[in-house]
Amino acid sequence: MTGAYKYFLTYSGVRMPLKLVEPLEAGELGNRNTYFRVTHDPAGRLATVEKVVYGEVELSHQYAYRDNGTLAHARIELGDEVTEVDCDETGAPIRS
16 A cells, blocks of 8 residues: 555446545545545555445455556455455456
8 A cells, every 4th residue: 555545525337446536635524424535556556445434434345456457356345245356367357
């Protein structure tokens, strides 16, 4: 992880990694009940995405990449549910 969190209001699309939109400054969070906070890996790629609702993490995505930059794996946590998703060489989820 590099640097501090970055904050966003929402995301667009359904593919992983999520595309975060509508950046927020840290000072704007006090007026928000729900927002997304993200970290990036040393290469600048999205490493974690956390949906924060009333101060608690409700949803979390953690991403791992191949050397060529494509998504290799995603871990999704929603409450007590954990989903592990392996991806093919193009970064698309592999369906079992």
